[in-house]
Amino acid sequence: MSLPKISKIFIIGGTGAQGLPVIKSLVADKKYSVRVLTRDPNSARAKSLLALGNVELHEGTFADEEILRSGFQGCDGAFVNIDGFNTGEKSEIYWAIRAYEIALQSGIKFYVYGNLDYASKKSGYDPKYRAGHYDGKGRIGEWIVFQNQVNREKMGAALFTTGPYIDMAIAAKTIMTPTVENGVVTWRLPMGTGSMLAVALEDCGVYVRWLFDNRERSNGMDLEIAIEDVKWAHFAKAFEEVTGHPAKYIDTSLEDYWKERETFGQMPAGYNAVPNDKSTMNVKDNFTGFWNVWKYSLLKRDYNILDEIHPTRIKTAEEWLRMEDKKGIEDGKGTLWDRIQGENLIPILKIGEDNWGGKL
């Protein structure tokens, strides 16, 4: 039996760091058109998407059933990345479930869920690894795969499981923004000698496009991606190789890491999460679990399958740094070394641009 055609994809999170390359890749050859949910159709990011062509904007929030229903209406595909740093973990879980259910009711034929590893489960429920933004997505990822056992003919589904964007290592207002100290670019991170399964945003587009283009195979799949297992001392060395300027990684205790971020650490890990709700983790507790995931190299990836799906994928952090250096020069942003200087650093995350605030 041939699969139903997918031509129009409803996107949640399209103006975000992850959504932008996904949309670029979906509309590049006009095979797909997209409808992008945004709270602000006048933002620079929303306008940049319109300029790609085959893009329409749908104003509203994912935290509203009527908006979700009207967004899915008339589309046959969906890519859904619910922003848990807006809602907090508890509401993210609710809206992620409702988004799947309403997509199914609305006649969506293929649903791609922007997922993260269920780190608590993968650690045997060790509280050391508890990060609300990982568990909040990972639980729903498992739930979707389970629903899909029954629903797969009506609405296929796949998980797109990512990890920390490597792009955050050279951007402003992220959890791994560097500083230049006496001419040395320095990452002070609580990662020990562990490995981070960092992801290149550039490649996210290719992978999501593959999921939509190859539904016979991708229906029910959990596509877990990363560049490689990145050790931060190697990342700093690669930065030196690529730029010719000194760089270092300083393994930092969690205590010292949070001393530098006291106010941020006390904020709810979701700018619209209810602060005095006992289920709301603060940023410090949430990202302590996150850093432990990498410090103790909890998670794994199968790079063979990624090589098969995307043979020209970015395979090392050094390769990413080289590409990024070249691209920055071509785009008139300057070399990586120029871009990393404090006054030149720019946010990659929309939440950074929006200063961790906005409507639910």
Ligand SMILES: NC(=O)c1ccc[n+]([C@@H]2O[C@H](COP(=O)([O-])OP(=O)(O)OC[C@H]3O[C@@H](n4cnc5c(N)ncnc54)[C@H](OP(=O)(O)O)[C@@H]3O)[C@@H](O)[C@H]2O)c1
């Ligand atoms: N940072 C990382 O390394 C990383 C890696 C993998 C996954 N994630 C996850 O990705 C999610 C965030 O996406 P991102 O990384 O692309 O961050 P981002 O650049 O900050 O983008 C946030 C996106 O969410 C949208 N959004 C926020 N609240 C919304 C609402 N109420 N209704 C509709 N859209 C809303 C924003 O759209 P508008 O502002 O246009 O409305 C924007 O498109 C989080 O759940 C995070 O855990 C992050």
